[in-house]
Amino acid sequence: MDDTRITRYAELVVRVGAAVREGSTVYVTAEVEHLPLVRAITEQAYRAGAFRVVVDLVDSGVRRAALDHAPMDSLTSHEPWLEARIDHAREVGACFIRLTGTADPHAFDGVAPERLAAMPRELTAASRTLMMSGDVTWTVASAPNEGWAQQVFGEPDLEALWEKVAVVLRLDEPDPVGAWVAREAELTARASALDALSLDAVRYHGQGTDLTVGLIPGHIWTGGGLVAKDGRAYMPNLPTEEVFTSPDRGRADGVIRLTRPLVMPRAGCVVEGLVVHFEGGRAVEVAADTNADAVRAELATDAGASRLGEVSLVDGTSRVRAAGVVFHDTLYDENAGCHVAWGSGFPFAVPGASTAEERSALGLNTSAVHTDVVVGGPGVSVDGIRADGSVVPIMTDDVWVLPVP
Numbered sequence: 001m002d003d004t005r006i007t008r009y010a011e012l013v014v015r016v017g018a019a020v021r022e023g024s025t026v027y028v029t030a031e032v033e034h035l036p037l038v039r040a041i042t043e044q045a046y047r048a049g050a051f052r053v054v055v056d057l058v059d060s061g062v063r064r065a066a067l068d069h070a071p072m073d074s075l076t077s078h079e080p081w082l083e084a085r086i087d088h089a090r091e092v093g094a095c096f097i098r099l100t101g102t103a104d105p106h107a108f109d110g111v112a113p114e115r116l117a118a119m120p121r122e123l124t125a126a127s128r129t130l131m132m133s134g135d136v137t138w139t140v141a142s143a144p145n146e147g148w149a150q151q152v153f154g155e156p157d158l159e160a161l162w163e164k165v166a167v168v169l170r171l172d173e174p175d176p177v178g179a180w181v182a183r184e185a186e187l188t189a190r191a192s193a194l195d196a197l198s199l200d201a202v203r204y205h206g207q208g209t210d211l212t213v214g215l216i217p218g219h220i221w222t223g224g225g226l227v228a229k230d231g232r233a234y235m236p237n238l239p240t241e242e243v244f245t246s247p248d249r250g251r252a253d254g255v256i257r258l259t260r261p262l263v264m265p266r267a268g269c270v271v272e273g274l275v276v277h278f279e280g281g282r283a284v285e286v287a288a289d290t291n292a293d294a295v296r297a298e299l300a301t302d303a304g305a306s307r308l309g310e311v312s313l314v315d316g317t318s319r320v321r322a323a324g325v326v327f328h329d330t331l332y333d334e335n336a337g338c339h340v341a342w343g344s345g346f347p348f349a350v351p352g353a354s355t356a357e358e359r360s361a362l363g364l365n366t367s368a369v370h371t372d373v374v375v376g377g378p379g380v381s382v383d384g385i386r387a388d389g390s391v392v393p394i395m396t397d398d399v400w401v402l403p404v405p
Helices: 003-017 032-047 060-069 081-092 121-132 146-153 158-168 176-195 292-299 330-336 356-362
Strands: 025-031 052-058 095-100 137-142 201-206 209-215 243-245 247-257 262-264 269-271 275-279 282-287 308-313 339-343 370-374 381-385 391-396
Touching (some): 003 137, 003 158, 003 176, 025 032, 032 095, 052 060, 201 247, 330 370
Parallel strands (some): 025 052, 025 095
Antiparallel strands (some): 201 209, 201 381, 209 247, 243 308, 262 269
């Protein structure tokens, strides 16, 4: 294993992703199989000046035991001290790092869908509110491991996975940090071009998808990173190749057909061949070659789970796409093509509203879940639709065609 590569990756996650600085409190959540990267991140965080690094390790075997034997009330509730940690994190402007890269996507095979979908909803909602508040920074990155490599290549070739991941993350560049700054500038320019259109809706079409999604008046598009209230610039996803916004939860009509598998780590399964029909903003029909029940269970989590919280645009220049593999990890695969997400929307997409009530009145969705599903790729186009019904091509056959200043 190339220790230098791991160190450079950890530095990228800490400094670009989470924007750790002098005095930061850092929370890292990862699977036990991610320990090599966790150790490197912890060291880089302290080198960046962190005051404390708190690591929460998750083990699929421990969770399987709970799913099999714990009372349902246990699965849907939480320890009170976790609320205090959320309050403390907000107070100190903490940095959150979550690692993906599921070592065993079949760890929960055979568990009843309703138990897989069970979660402490109040705590989940509070955590998501914190992440969207601008009071903290956060990033999601993936940790290569043999189990993940097995899913990608059919064998546990960890070195082959690292080679793919390194290029996607621009670790092959002399200055990965500078390379990400440049890519963020490109994505931000695309977002600005979309904002200038003041679109009423977007339409995805091609490869079995034909979905029109209404947008919220005064919405804004985001590309690349975010800025916390205290001015810290951070990048929520590493990698990221998208520009995105949140739609009107009541306006989605048509059908989507996924172009990549949907990995559901919480449910411990992979969904293949997923097709979802929407009417009046709500998912009304689900079909899939595998594990459709897991999707139906998640869509029934709460009132907002079956409605859209994100529309996203990714074209063929994506390094994830260029890697030429299906990563079986949503963080990567969502950046291989255009996608939508059911569940919670992004408050920062509606800057004209200052309260949750105002955002909801405008149409922003809320939910305890947020699941991205990829519908883009060759043969898929996206059009913008203005309030007067005029159509503006944004992407044609996977190629970005909207002029960017």
